[in-house]
Amino acid sequence: MIARRKMRYLMVEASRSLAINDPRNTDMLKGQLLSFMGELPYFKANPQVASQLSGRVFIMSVNRGSERGVVLALAFIKNIGGTKVGFYTIRTSGTIRSLNDAFGELYGACANR
Amino acid sequence: MRFFDLVCFQDESVADTGVRLGFRKVFVSGRDVGVVEEYKSGQKYRQIIRSDDIGRISKALRQGDVIGMMPQSSSVSRKTLDTIMSNEKALFLPLRWVTCSDRTARIQNLAKARTSVRNALVARVPISIVSMAESGDELISSLQMIEVAGFLGLERERAKSALSLLGGLL
Numbered sequence: 001m002i003a004r005r006k007m008r009y010l011m012v013e014a015s016r017s018l019a020i021n022d023p024r025n026t027d028m029l030k031g032q033l034l035s036f037m038g039e040l041p042y043f044k045a046n047p048q049v050a051s052q053l054s055g056r057v058f059i060m061s062v063n064r065g066s067e068r069g070v071v072l073a074l075a076f077i078k079n080i081g082g083t084k085v086g087f088y089t090i091r092t093s094g095t096i097r098s099l100n101d102a103f104g105e106l107y108g109a110c111a112n113r
Numbered sequence: 114m115r116f117f118d119l120v121c122f123q124d125e126s127v128a129d130t131g132v133r134l135g136f137r138k139v140f141v142s143g144r145d146v147g148v149v150e151e152y153k154s155g156q157k158y159r160q161i162i163r164s165d166d167i168g169r170i171s172k173a174l175r176q177g178d179v180i181g182m183m184p185q186s187s188s189v190s191r192k193t194l195d196t197i198m199s200n201e202k203a204l205f206l207p208l209r210w211v212t213c214s215d216r217t218a219r220i221q222n223l224a225k226a227r228t229s230v231r232n233a234l235v236a237r238v239p240i241s242i243v244s245m246a247e248s249g250d251e252l253i254s255s256l257q258m259i260e261v262a263g264f265l266g267l268e269r270e271r272a273k274s275a276l277s278l279l280g281g282l283l
Contacts, residue, residue, distance in 0.1 A: 013133065015250045068260055075212050075257035078250060086250040088134050089257050106133050 006064040008092055009050060011099045012074060015086040017055035028080045036073040045070050050096060053103050059096060067092055114273050116255040117280040119146065119205075119243035126249075135255030137280060142245075146283060148183065152176055159283060161205055167193055174200040180282045181205050181241065188225035194236040203278060204238050206230065207245035208261050212253060223265075230266040240267070241278040 019025055026049050034042045045066030050059040062070045074087040090106065093099050115137035120127060123141055131139035142148045147160040152173035162173040163183040167190070173179050174196055181203035182193070189204060197204055206229060210222045233240050242262050246252045253261070255276060262272035 015252065071257055072260040072264060075253045075261055078213055084248075084250045086252055088252060088254040090133055090135075090254060092256070 007061050008064045008067040008094060009096050009099055010060045010062060010067060010070065010074075010092050011053075011090045011102060012058055012060055013088045013090050014056045014058075015088070016083075018080065018085060019052075019055075020049050020058045021052050025080060029077070032077045032080070033070065033073050036076050037069055041066065041069050053100070054107065057090075057103060057107065059099055064094075114277050115280055116258075116273075116276040117278075117283075118246075118252075118255075118258075118276075119148075119279060120246045120252065121148070122247055122249075124249065130249070130252065133254075134252065140279065140283060146180070148245075150185075152179060167196070171196050174202050181239075183207060183245075184225075184229060188228040189232060191232055191236065194232055194238050197238050198236055202239075203241050203282060204229070204233050205241045205243055205279075206265075206275075207243055208253070208258060209245040209247070209251060211265070212244075212261065213246075213251050226265050234266070234271075239278060240271075240275045241282070242267075242272065242275040243279060 033047055045062050047070050048061045050061045052058040071089045074089055077087055079085060091099060091102050116135055117138055118136050119140045119142060121142045127139050140146055146158050147156055148163050149160055150164050151169060152160060152162060159178050159180045161181050161183050162170055162179055163185050164170055165185045165187050170182050170193060174182060182197055183205040211219060211226050214222050242258055244253055258276055259272045262275055263269060267275060
């Protein structure tokens with residue numbers, strides 16, 4: 001029987017519009033996370049971009065138990081590819097659905113920005 | 114628990130952004146509280162003394178409208194902490210020191226911040242954690258501030274208290 005992966009999802013807002021689905025931006029973000037977390041904690045966390053909810057908000061998936069390390073590392077990342085940007089971890093949850101609901105509540109009419 | 118932050122820039126979106134980041138209110142330096150190097154009487158708001166000069170700090174902390182002290186560049190000495198404690202004020206730690214420095218300075222700043230936290234805990238001085246962000250890019254959420262505070266040596270419950278102290282003082 002294959003062991004089911006246990007994930008934790010983070011809703012992250014960037015301080016400016018960022019096409020996080022662009023592989024270049026994703027690679028740069030992951031590179032920065034690797035730099036701040038270190039190899040072993042990074043591979044244990046295995047952070048991935050799960051979906052982009054708006055121009056500035058996206059969801060990251062992290063292996064459960066390692067989300068605090070990723071939240072901490074995101075606080076230190078202040079530029080992507082030479083562009084100044086900050087990342088705010090808004091919420092964490094065990095399901096993407098609850099983060100989608102929270103996104104609707106928090107961003108409301110601005111959801112499509 | 115309600116969390117508060119202190120920033121150094123004025124922007125109409127700071128209030129809305131602060132709510133999303135998990136803060137009850139985001140105070141602005143220069144509007145809600147003055148972060149000054151030397152005490153100025155007759156100001157309309159409370160003041161935080163930002164200095165490393167023990168003489169200036171001692172003089173300022175005796176004033177009723179000064180709520181605490183923030184180190185400027187070095188870690189906080191035991192003598193300064195004793196002065197803060199005797200005047201029943203608070204120590205304000207700017208997280209911008211550690212999150213927004215370049216790689217070389219960050220290592221030193223982290224060491225200074227950890228030393229300050231450790232000394233403050235030993236001296237039983239109330240600690241308040243603030244971001245002191247100078248732009249939207251330097252802001253961090255309350256979740257992240259709790260993690261950074263934990264990284265500097267504060268337990269989780271203490272870190273939450275440090276984030277909510279500013280609201281009680283203002």
